[in-house]
Amino acid sequence: MTLIIDYGLDSPARALLILALSMNDRTKKKEMDIVHIHKTIKYFEHLEQKETIDFSNFKLGGVSYELHENLETLQECDLVDKVGNKYVLTKKGEKAAKELLGTHSEEEIRKLKFAKLQINDLTQKETLFFMYMLIPETQKYSTEFAELYKQRNVLVPKLFLKGRINSTTAAKWSGVDEKTFLDSLQTSD
Amino acid sequence: MDYIFDTSSAIVLLEKCVLRNQLLKFSKANKLYVPTRVLEEYVRGENVNPSDIADFKKVFSVINPTLEEVLLPYFNFDESSGEIWVISHALRNPGCGCVIDEEFGRNIATLFETKLTGAIGIIMELKRQKILSDDDLRQIRVKVRKSRFYLSKKLLRELDKICSSPQT
Numbered sequence: 001m002t003l004i005i006d007y008g009l010d011s012p013a014r015a016l017l018i019l020a021l022s023m024n025d026r027t028k029k030k031e032m033d034i035v036h037i038h039k040t041i042k043y044f045e046h047l048e049q050k051e052t053i054d055f056s057n058f059k060l061g062g063v064s065y066e067l068h069e070n071l072e073t074l075q076e077c078d079l080v081d082k083v084g085n086k087y088v089l090t091k092k093g094e095k096a097a098k099e100l101l102g103t104h105s106e107e108e109i110r111k112l113k114f115a116k117l118q119i120n121d122l123t124q125k126e127t128l129f130f131m132y133m134l135i136p137e138t139q140k141y142s143t144e145f146a147e148l149y150k151q152r153n154v155l156v157p158k159l160f161l162k163g164r165i166n167s168t169t170a171a172k173w174s175g176v177d178e179k180t181f182l183d184s185l186q187t188s189d
Numbered sequence: 190m191d192y193i194f195d196t197s198s199a200i201v202l203l204e205k206c207v208l209r210n211q212l213l214k215f216s217k218a219n220k221l222y223v224p225t226r227v228l229e230e231y232v233r234g235e236n237v238n239p240s241d242i243a244d245f246k247k248v249f250s251v252i253n254p255t256l257e258e259v260l261l262p263y264f265n266f267d268e269s270s271g272e273i274w275v276i277s278h279a280l281r282n283p284g285c286g287c288v289i290d291e292e293f294g295r296n297i298a299t300l301f302e303t304k305l306t307g308a309i310g311i312i313m314e315l316k317r318q319k320i321l322s323d324d325d326l327r328q329i330r331v332k333v334r335k336s337r338f339y340l341s342k343k344l345l346r347e348l349d350k351i352c353s354s355p356q357t
Contacts, residue, residue, distance in 0.1 A: 048262070160292075160293075163296050166270050166291055168267070169270075
């Protein structure tokens, strides 16, 4: 438990940042940009129906200063590195992630893994649209939602075909019935 | 082996591939289940008449699984889709395989490490058990290609592969 105590990783924000960065996404990549970090952890909190991290609804939807500040601290502590616009764990960060795995339940880990699998390889547009639709209160104060919503006929089929939503949700988000939505897809990859 | 089917997989096999008789034969040695929710979705379908529903019930045993609440967050706290009931049953009955074709449901089944196949997997099994003849397989390919029902290109390619490989 050394690293957890030394770097205050018992704080939910720090623990979730380290754990999220230690997991593979659907393309087997671990690296994350800042938008995907915020959205993955927001999604995790939504799955958990908990509000352990302080999020505000801002221009890009649910974002967290708490996460931002803790991410900077983790960089200063040499647990996280920034390569280009992507954040990655350092060797020490990976060791910390292994310690943290033992302090979280199987279900918590599964939910965080799922949140990352669901969104980390999506484009920024797809990610923002997905999160706005999933958690409608994050649309408040958004500067992006109205424009993205106009593109829903493109974004919803993409999310469906990538397996991030089922046909029930896709139809609901498209404002049509399920059969109409499925018929509109034709045959595609 | 026991299988529990999601709506789209049942529709592909029963309606698009017209495998009623073959599935009936298959169901003699294998339990084929659908949750009530899937039957409800099937009944709501376009042009489904009472004889279709009777056939559906001959092939599939309709059951009422207990909802696994652990799944709810993954379905955005919505229990209205068929897949959540399919996976719920498979979680309580590890010997039972989920038959799901929609990618999202497949992702959740994989996350929870349930046994998983799709309509194509069932066709392969019918072929392996020699319930499908070469002629049946040729017809399936034509019917599915003509159908407007959504199937990904990947699934169609797999189907082509099965239909074009000789019976062993």
